[in-house]
Amino acid sequence: MRFKPRLMLPVLAGIHFVAIPMYPRLPLAVLFAVAFLTLWSWLLFHNRVQRPGKVMLPLLVLMVVGLLFHSYGTIFGRQAGSTMLLLLAFLKLFETKRESDIITVVFMGYFLIASNFFFSQSALIAIYVIAVVIYLTSLLIIISDKKNSTRLLERLQRSSHMVVLAIPIMLILFVLFPRISGPLWGLPKDDSSATTGLSDEMSPGSINRLITSGEVAFRVYFDGEPPPHSELYWRGLVLSNYDGKTWRRDDAPVYAKPMLVDPDENDSSIGYTVMLEPHNQRWLYALEHLVDIDGTVNVSREMQLYTKNNITDVVSYAVRSDAQLENQGLFEQEYSKNLLLPSGMNPQTVGLAQALYAEVGQDDDAYINRVLKYFRERDFIYTLSPQLLGDQAMDDFIFNTQQGFCGHFSSAFVYLLRAAGIPARVVIGYQGGSMHPFDDYMIVRQSDAHAWTEVWNDYRGWVRIDPTAAVEPRRVESGIENAVDQRELLPSILVSDNALFRRARFMLDSFHSNWNQWVVGFNKKKQKELFELLGFSNVSISDLVLMMVVAMTLAGAVAAWWVVRKDPRSRKDTVKHYYDKFCFKLNKAGVEHQSCEGASEFLQRISSRFPHKKNELALITGDYERLRYGDDHNEQRLKRFIRSVRQLKL
């Protein structure tokens, strides 16, 4: 059988339907190729051009490979691989001669749509994928429908029906399929998806940009009462290197547990689980002084948390932190690197430091307070949009503009301390977070991004000091939305007074949270948790497999019953059923229907017996004969027949 063009347009539409979420990621050259191939298949459909021949087709494949090398430098990997599959699907459409071969394109579609999960696993993508699966399955139907007698709507209905029936099977397998932790082979490195979040360096203005984003950075589920807002310092990275413009972290974090000392031996630790949105970096966020964290996370001496791979999916990790603990580890190198300043820069600031340090009698604690007092007294302004700073950034900030954001205050503070010979470092992360109004978790948004400092104290170790709090205490006590004047720059969820809008947004957030926990984050741990919730502890892989087999068998039995049972909607049976009912009524009234007797003979007998009901009986019999023996498919008649049998009283 020749490949009939009737499939060309539906399949072409299917490829595009699959590829729409990919388009924003594709390079321009590939987009042009897609447009070109679409145009070609369109012309082919209208018989304007020839099918590519034996020479042309390999040439086209070569061109595709060349294009991929030009755009990605490889044909492997997630981006290049999925792009290649997309272009090959078009070529397959050209090449296909037999109708049944077009099924390969549909299979390619099923595969391609899965490649989206590398970039997003949101509920929105899930819904889109289901829609695509429904459409692709309708293509299987049109391929199977050899007489081309189904309409598009009918096919979509049928495939939706199939998908709906498939969902219970999907859920059974999803819950019961044993999860294996860790990849079977290496994870891809070619990640180019853009995500919002803190980067690994801080320059003036880098944090300000995040403040306008209402996106969720992570959600926190506290085991008990959350600490007060002013204690919620979510540490991310420690930045020790300053070149006069930008703060950077150490390139090589030392994976060694920090030296934590508990001064009063009381267990005041709090446990919580963080559900971190993918930020495509390797570090995690946690409250200060962590006691315990899930096994696979590396902890650096500066108490930064690192994972093995970039975080491209929602991850959750359980943490225990204790604010009472003191980090007293300071080794040689750490001491010296946290005293470094770019040489010869910001002479005024260095002068100020020396003057103030002398003023307090070279006492470190007094000096720290003196510097904070300096910021308060000189009317420094906390603002989202400070003026740009010149080359001598610190001098410019302290003596000239005097307005800044958290980044400015913490760099100036660290600069002043280092100039006085006190080890100090910048820490970036998030400060604060707001409890969900009707759910039991805390939301930390990008707008909570913050920078603060840690200062070395010979007795207490590294002590957190937030110079921003000295200038604008409200930032730390109740959040950014209460601390700045330019509320219009903040995300709408923080400043909106519309209760309905806020409620809707938070409901959506609850949904996201559950989605992340139970769908995207459904792993070995979560599976175990679910079974513990249901009362089964220590479920082994073999138990899961057994349960899966049993459940699938049961589902198969239900499906088989559903399929094998007689179609209850069958019209002929309905008609027969109501005629039997009619005979039953007459039987009760004293006239028995003989099995050999035709309906019209029976009518003669009963109408002579019940002359006053003659018309009704004749109507019922007439309808019955036409419905059962005629080719009459009149719904009205069937309804009338059923109604009159029901209403008949003798």
Place this chain on the structure above:
Amino acid sequence: MASKTIHKSFFRFAEFSRKPFFKFLLKRSGPYDSVVLDRSRVYILPTRPGVVFCILLLLLLVGSVNYGKSLGYMLTFLLVGIGNVSMFAIWRNLAGLRLRSGGGAPVFAGEETTFAVQLENTDASTRYSICASHNGVEYDVVDVPADGVAQIHFKVRTQNRGLQKSGRFRLYTRYPSSLFIAWTWIELNMSALVYPKPAERVVRQSTSVQGDGEQVSNAPGQEEFAGLRDYQKGDSWRQISWKASARNDSLLIKEFTGGQPELQWIDWYAIDAAGVEERLSIMTRLVLDAEEAHHSYGLRLPDYEIAPDHGAHHYHQCLKALATHAL
């Protein structure tokens, strides 16, 4: 290699199961006048695309495990579900169908005869794309409407005259997903009449044209118009007087005196041939030619005689007698 062995052993089992003891294991496949395809008659296996689909699912699963993508698992399992559901749907598309034998059309030996099977669907939904094949050749695809009937045809090549049984044929469907194929083998009580294969055109032997006590025919040119009479079944339409019929409300036939169709006996004993089959073959040719020439002809077989006449009914009568002679 392995698949060959499996096939071999399968066929060995199939052979074995035909032995009387095992016969009860396999449902009889006919012949029936009418049969409902119940659950034990409909078989199902994955098609080649179905196997490819399985491989695709395996790849998706391995990818989901490796990259730890929950939605990957979801998609994989959704497709597993669709595969399962479609298996039942395909099976259901065939199972429950009632088949009635519709008989076969008469043909000459060596030609293909067409058998018709009536398919009855008592479901409230259409059964699409039901195919019929015989000896591995697909002949027909039909949709059977909800609560309706459809006729499906398949062809069988004939060899010998007589009654040709339809034999086992296959009904199958891949609707709605093409991932599986459900099929049944069934034999219905159907046979087609196979006329003897007509011989090459023979020169009419003078002995075969006999007056038989009646007037020998005139040449057609000598006919004279005699009048009109009512049309009777079997009359040639060439003799209809369209003008006169238009005025009347029934069809009228022009009659000619001396134009009586040539009378002819096709006589078994008058044929000069070696064997029975050859003789029948020549007689078939003569019947064909006589009917074509609108002659009136009679048929004389050793044990059977048909009086001279002409027309479609008579024609088939004669051919039937030839087809079933001495069987």
